[in-house]
Every structure is written in C-alpha cells, then in structure tokens.
Amino acid sequence: MLSFSEIKKGVKIIIDGEPYEVLEARHMKKARGQANLQTKVKNLVSGNLLSRNFSQNENFEEAELSRFEVKFLYCHRGQCFFSEKNDPSKRFNLSEEQIGETAQFLKTDQIVEGMVFRGKVINISLPIKVNLKVTAAPPGVKGERAQSGTKQVTLETGAKINVPLFINRGDVIEINTERGEYVRRIEKK
Numbered sequence: 001m002l003s004f005s006e007i008k009k010g011v012k013i014i015i016d017g018e019p020y021e022v023l024e025a026r027h028m029k030k031a032r033g034q035a036n037l038q039t040k041v042k043n044l045v046s047g048n049l050l051s052r053n054f055s056q057n058e059n060f061e062e063a064e065l066s067r068f069e070v071k072f073l074y075c076h077r078g079q080c081f082f083s084e085k086n087d088p089s090k091r092f093n094l095s096e097e098q099i100g101e102t103a104q105f106l107k108t109d110q111i112v113e114g115m116v117f118r119g120k121v122i123n124i125s126l127p128i129k130v131n132l133k134v135t136a137a138p139p140g141v142k143g144e145r146a147q148s149g150t151k152q153v154t155l156e157t158g159a160k161i162n163v164p165l166f167i168n169r170g171d172v173i174e175i176n177t178e179r180g181e182y183v184r185r186i187e188k189k
Helices: 101-105
Strands: 010-013 016-028 035-043 049-055 065-076 080-083 087-095 111-117 119-124 131-135 149-156 162-163 171-174 181-187
Touching: 065 119, 087 119, 162 181
Parallel strands: none
Antiparallel strands: 010 016, 016 035, 035 049, 065 080, 065 111, 080 087, 111 119, 131 149, 131 171, 149 162, 171 181
16 A cells, blocks of 8 residues: 555556556645645556545555566557567557557557556556657758747658757657657667
C-alpha cells in the first residue's frame, strides 16, 4: 500500500480495479482544511485521462505491472499490431486510443516495451527518445527566420512535428515521444 505522500509523477496505482499512471500530482492545503492531492492520472488500459482529488487519509494499492520486449508490426484501421520479440506467432493488438499520442511515433519492426497487468497485455511504452527520418519538409525561407524560426515536417511514420528551419527532407532527427517535440538532428542528408 502506498500512502498519500508517496503519490507522485510516474507512480502506478489501482483505482476502481484498473491500473493508472500518475501524470501530475500537486499537494493543496486550504486554510483550516485537510491537505488534498490534485492529480491527473492516465488509465493504462483505455488511455483515458482523469483529474482526481485524493484526501490525506486515503491509501493506494500499487499496480503490479510486468514488462517484456515486443516488436511493432503495423497499424490498420485504428488498431496497432505487435508480436513478442522472439516469437512472431504470438501476436496481440491495441487500439491507437489506448496507446495515446505516442502511437504516431511507432515505426515498423521497432522494439518497444509491453505492459502486462494481471496476465493481460494492457499497453506499450516507447523509449523516451526515438530517431526518425524526415520524409517531407518545406524549404526554409530566409524571411521566416525572424518571425517563427520553425516549420512543420512529416516523419517516416506519418507524424507531423515542428522543427527548426535548417531541417531538410532525408535528415534523421531525434524526437521526445513524451512531449512529441524535436530534440536534435542526428544525421544530415
């Protein structure tokens, strides 16, 4: 059991029989009242986000999750298909909504972590940083540098992100999958 003070970002707890990950946690104390914990939690099964307040006297059950390596195969009609890393015959699928925003950074044959809760694969987690190739990039115009300094490019997975003007088609860039942002250029075309 976890106490009120142990709830912080990244902790996985069980709420109403389902595993949740704490995305944000802020302690709030009102004048004469008890301390409360304002949280934003993500359901690891459905991908839904909730805002919940917890009181100081509540205890929480920690979610026991196991992890194993899986290979991403493909996405089709809102479903993403995976297999065990060393056994392609053991396949499973998850919906894009379940995976969340990081689904746009999945590349064929990419190795990611599968999360298992009570014997069932409930979700996957990507590495925090991935390298992807830019497949389409508009040219950077000199006059634009003074205004915004960024342009939108398309990556090999189909995702669109904002990058600095010097990024061109064919460059390999590093992406932060948690924030969906450009980090740096890895390889110049």
